Amino acid sequence: MKRLSQLTTQLSFQLRRLPERRLILLLALAVGFSSGLAAVLLKNGIHFIQWILTYWFNTSAGSLLYIVYPGIGMLVSLLFVRYVVKADIGHGITKVLYAISRKKAKIKGHNTWSSMAASALTIGFGGSVGAEAPIVYTGAAIGSKVGQILRLKERHIALLLGCGAAGAIAGIFKAPLAGIVFTLEILMFDLTMTSILPLLVSSVTATAVSFLLLGDVVQFPTGNISLFSMSNLPYYILLGVFCGFASLYFTRGTLYIESRLKSVKRPLQRWLCCAIGLGLLIFLFPPLYGEGYNSLSALLNEDVGKAFGGNIYGSYENETWFVLLFFGGVLLLKIFSMSFTNSGGGVGGTFGPTLFMGGIAGFLVARLINLSGVAEVPEANFTLVGMAGMMAGVMQAPLTAIFLIAEITKGYDLLMPLMLASAVSFVTIRGFEKHSIYTKRLALRGDLITHDKDKAVLTRLSIQPLIETNFNAVLPEHPLGTLVKVISRSHRNLFPVIDVHNNLLGVVLLDDVRPIMFDAERYATIFVRDLMQPVPATVEEYESMESVLNKFEQTGAWNLPVVCGNKYIGFVSKSKIFNAYRQQLQEFYYE
Secondary structure, three states: OHHHHHHHHHHHHHHHOOOHHHHHHHHHHHHHHHHHHHHHHHHHHHHHHHHHHHOOOOOOOOHHHHHHHHHHHHHHHHHHHHHHHOOOOOOHHHHHHHHHHHOOOOOOHHHHOHHHHHHHHHHHOOOOOEOHHHHHHHHHHHHHHHHHHOOOOHHHHHHHHHHHHHHHHHHHHOOHHHHHHHHHHOOOOOOOHHHHHHHHHHHHHHHHHHHHHHOOOOOOOOOOOOOOOHHHHHHHHHHHHHHHHHHHHHHHHHHHHHHHHHOOOOHHHHHHHHHHHHHHHHHHOHHHOOOOHHHHHHHHOOOHHHHOOOOOOHHHHHOHHHHHHHHHHHHHHHHHHHHHHHHOOOOOEOHHHHHHHHHHHHHHHHHHHHHHOOOOOOHHHHHHHHHHHHHHHHOOOHHHHHHHHHHHHOOHHHHHHHHHHHHHHHHHHHOOOOOOOOOHHHHHHOOOOOOOHHHHHHHHOOOHHHOEOOOOOEOOOOEHHHHHHHHHHOOOOEEEEEOOOOEEEEEEEHHHHOOOOOOHHHOOOOEHHHHOEOOOOOEEOOOOHHHHHHHHHHHOOOEEEEEEOOEEEEEEEHHHHHHHHHHHHHHHOOO
16 A cells, blocks of 8 residues: 555656646546446446346336335445445535535545446436436546645646536536536536547547447437428427426426435435335336336337337227326426435436436427427437427526437437527526526525636635734723724734624724824723724624625725624735635636
8 A cells, every 4th residue: 555655656746747738638538438338337237236136027027126225225325325335326416516615526436336226227227317416526536536645736636626527427427518518518617628538538448438338339320310491490499388387397397306305314315215216106107117218218209119118008009198198297297206205215316307207398499389289290319309308497507408319319410409408498498497406505505617717716715815814903882092902912903893702893993093092181080982993894704705805895894803603703904815716716717
């Protein structure tokens, strides 16, 4: 171990001697390779677990096991996370965003494997979630850890984190362009030549690893995609609107269900409730088992019978009304099955369920249009475009949606409807929901970093390091003579007034004392309470920096007291905040 540590230190020293840009490109190549390999391992791990569990029975004999397996997987994952990892590793993309905004892009080392292992168990057993968020968390952790080991600057660690995330998306979908756009649009990296080249290297490397080890088959091969027809343009707009409202239902419904399930405090009791709920949903709607990609592929190839994922309904599968009711139920209940999986101890993301629900939404819209007799539209096309529309709404990332769906389906002939539906869906949901499902939790806590550099830098700043405590406090009953002695020992021009319990009562300004401070006859007749002024505003110890600056602007003050409740802590000055802002801007952002 000591020898390994010495080698790591020596390698770190040698690498840091390289020119900065060459070093980052070399590390981006290594991170991309590692992220691509992690994506391959995760996909193969999921498929291997699924094969072990199902190869020995046929569908009819093993139907009950399909209902039980997801609960077992959730329990195994719950125990793994609780007793092995001992950390919360759910909601991976949200945690990556939090690491960028609040933890100087540093992610703990166990995340380079723990999310991958837990999600393989969850999804391999049939949990109704996606593998994409865990692999993004894994790739980001790989990039972050490389930067930490080499003791790079914060902005370089953040860039390698982005390279890992881009490589993870590129590797798991074999979609290099989508990997880059995902990082720029969702993880909110700035688009500069300094950042784009490492992301490009990482994405291409991860994609090459994935193609080399998994072959050149795309994620969703399609054989029934028709050429785009301008006459169908209004119906793609209609699909975009539908996907926008479905995305709103997805975002708010998921957060609401998860918050309700969290009210069940005992983990095993919550697991049991979620396992029973998920098993019942899968029994009624077999496509909810696992990622649902088999059903999605069937719809893309216009094989509705196969998309049912089972044969428990017999001849009803051919009834028009039943097809609409069935897949309408799947669309509405997917967020429940996903929330049951994550809340019951499973580890997975919303990325896969978003694609699944988008495909179902596109199919339903197309089938309803065809049944209405208004027009005849290709259902496979609408299934594909619906995937992009839903992703654009839920993730509020239209560019990622367009390029990802085009790459994973080879649906480049449908770029125009992909762009149209994604844009309409995005505009629709933005009228009701400002934040994506990944950013809403962070935004509510004030921890969200954005593309606006001013707001992003303010988000990364915190009050605690900027608090100044070398102000001499006085009590309201102190006479002027005592106050003058305090002034003589102080280098400040204001003095907080507190009571015996350290509650802040007000301040005394030196300018108000100066006219009488040399009048010794008044030292015993004037008291601090006579000179005290109320403070224009107070700042809480953990208040957001944006809120603090708003208080400075509203009051016109140069210093504001910091309190915890009403207990005096110190002061924060506008000049110190501006100095910290400039330093943060220089340290984190590239030219």
